Amino acid sequence: MIPFRFIHAADLHLDSKFAGMKGLSDIIRQHLRESTFIALRHLIEVAIVEQVDFIVISGDVYDAADSSLRAHLSLQAAFEELGSHGIHIYVIHGNHDPLDGPRLQIKDADHVHVFGPEVESYRARRRTDQREVAVVSGISYPTSKVTENTALKFRREDESTLFHIAILHANVDGDPVHETYSPCTRKELESSGYDYWALGHIHQRRVIQEYPHIVYAGNIQGRSVKETGPKGCYVVEVSEDASLQLTFHELDHVRYVREEMSIDGIHDIEEWRMRVEEKVDNIRILRPDQMSIVRWIITGRSSIHRTLESGHVARELEDELRRREIARAESGQFGGLVWSESISLHSGIEIDRSELMREDHFLGEMLRLAEKVDQHDELTKELLDKALAPLMSNRVIRGMLNETSEQERREWLERAGELGAMLLLDKASDGGRK
Template sequence: MKECESMNPFRFLHAADLHLDTPFSGMSGVPNRLRRFLQESTFTAFDNLVHLAIAEAVDFVVLSGDIYDASDSSLRAQLRLREAWDKLGRHGIPVYLIHGNHDPLGSRRLRLELPPHVTEFGTKLESRTAVRRSDDQPVAIISGVSYGAAAVTDNLALQFLRDPSSPLYHIALLHGNVDGQEGHDAYAPCSLRDLKESGYDYWALGHIHKRQILHEGAPWVVYPGNIQGRSLKETGAKGCYIVDVSESGAADLQFHRLDQVTWLETEMPIDDLSSEEAWKDRVEETLEEIRAAQDGKMSVVRLVFTGQGPLHTMLQSGPESAELLQELRRKETIRLEEAGVAAPPAGEIVWPAGFKVNTAMEIDRDFLLGEDSFLGELLRLGSQAAGSPELLDSLTQEALASLRENRLLRRLLKEQEQEVKDREELLRRAEELAAAILLGEETSDGRASS
């Protein structure tokens, strides 16, 4: 920030990726009442945002793209958005927003007129002067640019250059991917260096749904994440930042939760479990612990079974997991029904989305490595590959070559590779699977397994 004796302190709210009216399709086994609750959750999170802005008496709100979930946003979403704008307007809180790849300005949709206190930046870089609500004193220059189409591949960050004549705090609104972060399209790609060299004080980013601060101070580079998780790819607390800027231009950021539904993936070791009864009890205990810890929020949970133990084979191939999952869902459905016509008791619902098995057999690896057997040779080759990236890559490509020829299998392999990016983790799983198959065959033939 340009040096100055002092400036007017102010407060603003930074959020992004509202994705209003997300359909939540693809979830199986969910009761209709719970599905409606999920579909309403993005609106509830946005209502929480509005209440927070009013309660914290912010001077203005900045929203960094993907306000709607789809370019053909529903009339319901637009009406709910207009209702929120009106509420903020009655409290004198201006809004500055940009559009991203999900809701580009060039999309075909009914356009409701924006109220005067809401500024929607166009497809060319624009700047506005924000004032402090208490005395109308200028406090910040806010600049932003919206997407005109769903796919923007230009580096929009290069358009942002600080006005050297202004001592005010400079805030940039950008919906884009900094340094090619995985899991999101490379729209409006830029580097952290680009942002640092712009001269802006605060980069209010959107597009990446994981909350993260890429740089602290001179400038602040901030992804607040989305305000409501929408799948098991978006786990953990979701919300926004309240930013206080002092007279010296120093910023203090406080994260505030806005989500109504929390998506979780929780590990549950099986190492000390020796029976199906103990496993069932541990699953129920784990879900109850989550229920007690969620502080009034509904949870959608996937349990990941980890570790080694005698239950590995049952979890890998038996129907017990599917049966327990069905029973747990039945109990949560009853809990919903007991709530009657009232809204779902959010803090009391822990919906089990599924189980994921990352367990292994109990084997004496050291013994097998020294054994003159096919499995011993396979494990020795695996140990060599673990220490040689070239050998590991060669083995992986050779093993998967025939599978990649099938279109469906190629897609499934791609999904698996995205889920497990570490080749050594894939190697470990392959070794465990081979051991389970070969040792299982020995047992079935009447010979003792190692």
């Protein structure tokens, strides 16, 4: 097999909106909007520096509902620059940029290949000597909601020794966090005969399987606190013996992080404030060229939990931290911005759980039930379903609840347990436990 190198990228979502952000100043909001374009710029730089032969993009290049002239011009300029370096681009459309939507028209060019509503195949060549190295097949979404299994349309009919790549925007094995568009299974992809499945739609990168490789590249720029961690693309090197080496390259300019901070051993609110501020400085040092958007997760047990539970102290610190970052941005210091998205309490009061669980009273029974919930997923689901059932009749609330993850709902249950324990202990201290 002729060795070659390509990039697998997906879900660029150029110029798309950032979700769930509060308190932003206009200048920081504009900085956020720039991030998808900067990530695209980083993608081009990686392609040129790594001297790849071609790029595959697995759908959702932009959001049709928010497509802009700037996104169109930026994409066109990016493709032209890549073409000047002899790099070909193979693109499919996904559920956010379907063929029947208000699409950005990608200019026809010899080095840009946009797939239609049925599986098409192209022969990719090595950039340096134009030798054929791979067969690249793909299919675009004709509409925004494709519920059929389009993976079944891919079949390797070419018996040549060329490496076969399939580009698909799909939900493999029913990931519950994303819409079940183009649903398929790992076994179906494995049996198709392709060497590499370049997947899009799921924004968390992962290698589902090796040989054949079934890979989600994730998106190139996180857009909400649900999309934490580094975002980017894979550079895939195919050797003469058909072995693969995947190297992840970070492209994101704004990074979402969940930063845990324990209140164990902290018994003074001012000390807690100082600890949070120290963590802000550490994040700034760790990512001096990026903007970080942080959800603070407060864990542990301490007497200050009661004060934090009231909410006003946390809100005051959020506001102060945001004011400081706005001031930095207004002075032109965008590198190392640390925006506090929210402060989420997962902490509790200082109690001897083991002792209380042995006692025969309502609090002890509640703590014993909480322990069972932690150990049994089915019991957790049952309790959550019962608790949320009265709210599901409201269409708006039902829509919001359907967008939450199982992890978020578990956190609600844990928080309710801690709040219940605190209220029961307060009542017991007032009138004695019954």
